[in-house]
Amino acid sequence: DADVTQTPRNRITKTGKRIMLECSQTKGHDRMYWYRQDPGLGLRLIYYSFDVKDINKGEISDGYSVSRQAQAKFSLSLESAIPNQTALYFCATSDSLIRNEQFFGPGTRLTVL
Amino acid sequence: AQSVTQLGSHVSVSEGALVLLRCNYSSSVPPYLFWYVQYPNQGLQLLLKYTTGATLVKGINGFEAEFKKSETSFHLTKPSAHMSDAAEYFCAVSTGGGNKLTFGTGTQLKVEL
Numbered sequence A: 001d002a003d004v005t006q007t008p009r010n011r012i013t014k015t016g017k018r019i020m021l022e023c024s025q026t027k028g029h030d031r032m033y034w035y036r037q038d039p040g041l042g043l044r045l046i047y048y049s050f051d052v053k054d055i056n057k058g059e060i061s062d063g064y065s066v067s068r069q070a071q072a073k074f075s076l077s078l079e080s081a082i083p084n085q086t087a088l089y090f091c092a093t094s095d096s097l098i099r100n101e102q103f104f105g106p107g108t109r110l111t112v113l
Numbered sequence B: 001a002q003s004v005t006q007l008g009s010h011v012s013v014s015e016g017a018l019v020l021l022r023c024n025y026s027s028s029v030p031p032y033l034f035w036y037v038q039y040p041n042q043g044l045q046l047l048l049k050y051t052t053g054a055t056l057v058k059g060i061n062g063f064e065a066e067f068k069k070s071e072t073s074f075h076l077t078k079p080s081a082h083m084s085d086a087a088e089y090f091c092a093v094s095t096g097g098g099n100k101l102t103f104g105t106g107t108q109l110k111v112e113l
Helices: none
Strands: A004-007 A010-013 A019-025 A031-038 A042-051 A054-057 A065-070 A073-078 A087-094 A102-104 A108-112 B003-005 B010-014 B019-021 B024-026 B031-038 B044-050 B056-058 B064-068 B073-078 B087-095 B107-112
Touching (some): A019 A031, A019 A087, A019 A108, A031 A073, B003 B087
Parallel strands (some): B010 B107
Antiparallel strands (some): A004 A019, A031 A042
16 A cells, blocks of 8 residues: 555646645655646745644745644645646645655646646 | 755757766755655655754665755665656755755756667
């Protein structure tokens, strides 16, 4: 079984709709991250969480919100989706005791029409 | 602030030829450096990492990278390319203990017969 799972894997939605992307991990890591990937831009950090009560904005947090429901679960919400949020979204985890290595989920491909 | 530059968004090599993917970083403190690989329709997988110690780092699938502080570089090499190496490769940098990664824009490697 995958250590980091993301649901859904693909989603097509319309402008203005609320969307939630979910991430779960069985690695027992305390830190979780959300990135978006766009062609030619690499991965950019949206939000990150060092534990359940510690949530921080990344470099491109506008238009997104997150919730850390438990150590193993970290969800990303788009309150009112817009077309330029069409992208591939990745969740990642890391262990604060293991320097800086992050483990990635398989990604969610989101299309906003 | 830290940043990563990957020279060449697309690199094409013949099967059996040397693979060289370039990465330069900018960091005001000693960096941790990473190479990740992304196969089609998959998440990112760690190839190798440099934290401290030996500057020549060996990774999976025959890849290696050398940390050169004087050149602020961390280029990825493989002596002999295989068709299965075709993928997108990302260099990333992290500083301090925050586990936050800054990614380059990626290099798409194509391997031709």
